[in-house]
Amino acid sequence: MHSPPEKSSSVPDMQSIDETSPPAYVAAKTRRRNVNQAKRQEEVTLTQVQGMTAEIKNEMKELFDGLNVTQNVQINTVLAALTEIQQTNILVQTTITHLSEENVELKAKIQKMEMQAKNDKERIVLLENKFEDFQRTERKANVEIKNVPLKGDETKKDLHQMVFRLYKSLNVEVDRSDIADIIKTRKPKAERSTLIVELSNTFIKTDLLKAAKTYNLRNKTSKLSAKLMGLNAHPDTPIFISENLTPTASRLYFLARDFKTANNYKYCWTSYGKVYLRLDENTPIINVTNDAQIQQLVQK
Structure with a gap:
């Protein structure tokens, strides 16, 4: 029986090749191997970078999408608040306008009432004077x-x-x-x-x-x-x-006598229901007609 023939190895004996091959060949082969390894590393690195870039892009997209949603909610909230403020401002402006119109009307009414009160006061004084004259005549x-x-x-x-x-x-x-x-x-x-x-x-x-x-x-x-x-x-x-004397003249006479004593006036008297004051013989006679006149004399 014959033994099977020995199979030749498909992998070359690199050591034998290296030992028997010329140096230039070995160097070129080494360079090619290094280049291939470098290419494979670059391909791996590029793939990793592309993956990381895609992941970062996805994360950034998700972040921006979230920010957009948040910003939209905030913007809508701000817009709603601004709308409410605008409506409030319109209401306030309307109220102010209404109050201003009412204020103008009230001022006009007050001026009218003040004028009426002034006229009434003058009329009352006139009537009081007439009544005083009537009482004095009586x-x-x-x-x-x-x-x-x-x-x-x-x-x-x-x-x-x-x-x-x-x-x-x-x-x-x-x-x-x-x-x-x-x-x-x-x-x-x-x-x-x-x-x-x-x-x-x-x-x-x-x-x-x-x-x-x-x-x-x-x-x-x-x-x-x-x-x-x-x-x-x-x-x-x-x-x-x-x-x-009338009640009014009696009061004036009382005040005039007090004024005479306090201010060294020489004369104070009544004649036909009227009250008179005089500082001395060389000064004019003062016909006292109301309380304010005595106050004015005090302030001189």
Whole structure:
């Protein structure tokens, strides 16, 4: 039997080739092998880079897609807010316009009311002055006798007799018929009464006032008293005779007297229901008509 023939190896014996091949051939073969390896490495590296690039692109795309979605949501939110703000601004502007129109209307109404109030005030002052003149005219022939010690049960005839006797005591001529009426008044809890005497004319009134003033100047230690009226119960009770002033004139006279004392004015008096002030004989007479006038005099 024959043994099978030995198969030749398909892989060349590189060592034998290298040992038997020329050096140039070996070097060229080595270079080719290195180039092939380098190419294979470049191909692997390029494939890896391409894969990484594709992955980065996908990640970036996903990131940008997410950012776009987020931005769209935010933009929509901002747009909605801006729309709401715009609507609010429109509403505010409309409200402001409406309020401005109302303000103009209110200003016009206020101006009209102020003008009406001014006219009403002027009319009221005019009416008050007319009423004051009317009251002054009604009282022009009246006098007041204050601090009279009456019992309280006196009749009109008794009062008439007292006033008539006062005229006689002051040496003033008067007829009984010139004493038209007498009204007795007394404040609550007051011990003395006031007699308002209505006379027939202003001449009789003026004569009585002058006579009373002259009497007090001549009798500084024993001025007008109740004994001049024939009252014997309290004969030394001082009495005071003056014009029958209106409430407004009475208040002005009170304020004027206080002003006279505080500011060293020499004269303060009433005449026919009006109040007068005078600093001295060399200054003009001031007719006091209201409270504001006295305040102006205080500020000078």
